[in-house]
Amino acid sequence: MQPLPAQSVAPxxxxxxxxxxCPQQQEYFRNILKKIKSELGEDIDRTVHTMQEEAxxxxxxxxxxxxxxDISLExxxxxxxxxxxxxxxxxxxxxxANDYGYCENCGVEIGLGRLEARPTATQCIDCKSxxxxxxxxxxx
Numbered sequence: 001m002q003p004l005p006a007q008s009v010a011p012x013x014x015x016x017x018x019x020x021x022c023p024q025q026q027e028y029f030r031n032i033l034k035k036i037k038s039e040l041g042e043d044i045d046r047t048v049h050t051m052q053e054e055a056x057x058x059x060x061x062x063x064x065x066x067x068x069x070d071i072s073l074e075x076x077x078x079x080x081x082x083x084x085x086x087x088x089x090x091x092x093x094x095x096x097a098n099d100y101g102y103c104e105n106c107g108v109e110i111g112l113g114r115l116e117a118r119p120t121a122t123q124c125i126d127c128k129s130x131x132x133x134x135x136x137x138x139x140x
Contacts, residue, residue: 009035012112020109021101030095032119037088040081047074087120103127 012028051071058064094100101110103124110124123131 011116014112020112021098025112026095026098026100029100029115029119030092032116033088033091033095036119037085040085040088044078044081047078084120091120 009032012025014025018024051074058067091100101115102108103110104122105127106124108124108126110121114121114125121128
């Protein structure tokens, strides 16, 4: 899976005796999520603009096929980004409800390091690992 945009943000340094998902941590992750969403929105706008400019009717069938393939790939990427934006909105709602940062399966803390690597994570590493093992077993 490719990394999320906005990974240039400095890692969060918790203060001594700071509670997990205290207001400072919530604000830190809210800002990261908003930055990622903004970058994705810019990418989508840029793609739409580029596709409008490059819409050409090629006489050569090979050129036309290449253009259609490129457009199809771009649309798949934008659809993935649209889904990620929806997930980001869900994560911001979880922050607002004080539910962010806790595993949706077992309720334990996901952890700052995991959330910094994947701000849209909804499972702790143990539950996610079990899900991946189950997926592999089902695929066989």
